[in-house]
Amino acid sequence: MTPAQKRRMYMVVGIVAGVGVSVAFALQAFKSSIGFKAPTEVVAGAVHEGKRFQLGGMVKKGSVQRTDGTLEIHFVVTDFQNEVPVVYNGVLPDLFKENSGVTTNGRLNAQGVFVADEVLAKHDENYMPPAVGKALKKGESRLDQPAQTP
Numbered sequence: 492m493t494p495a496q497k498r499r500m501y502m503v504v505g506i507v508a509g510v511g512v513s514v515a516f517a518l519q520a521f522k523s524s525i526g527f528k529a530p531t532e533v534v535a536g537a538v539h540e541g542k543r544f545q546l547g548g549m550v551k552k553g554s555v556q557r558t559d560g561t562l563e564i565h566f567v568v569t570d571f572q573n574e575v576p577v578v579y580n581g582v583l584p585d586l587f588k589e590n591s592g593v594t595t596n597g598r599l600n601a602q603g604v605f606v607a608d609e610v611l612a613k614h615d616e617n618y619m620p621p622a623v624g625k626a627l628k629k630g631e632s633r634l635d636q637p638a639q640t641p
Contacts, residue, residue, distance in 0.1 A: 527594075534573040538599055546575060546605050547594040555589055568593060568605070579607040586612040 527545045528538055538544055546568055554567035563580045577595055597607035
């Protein structure tokens, strides 16, 4: 092999190795990404305790309870079918309120309470994250149907 051929071979091997490392990093990022879940999915057991995920829905009216002297707040997120209790220790966004859309990041604990480490509220009157809107639309359509009696 001539020196020019060796150089090309090393360059090709280096490029292939670089692409392989990049693909490995990308696959790892996809594997550890946070997935969105609605309260119905959480109640159905789609999430394991301790696994980080994103919970979205509406803040149930009358569910917000603040702990005096601390930043701890308890509230319930609903998709109009099921509810998940949430506890958060921190400063809430200014737009956080009852009967409003919310997205939270965190983990489910052993008691079935979502321990949030981040709370995001909608940023204007019309915005709703697409996944939250879709989950809520399913819940509202079921609310519109008449109750069936056995």
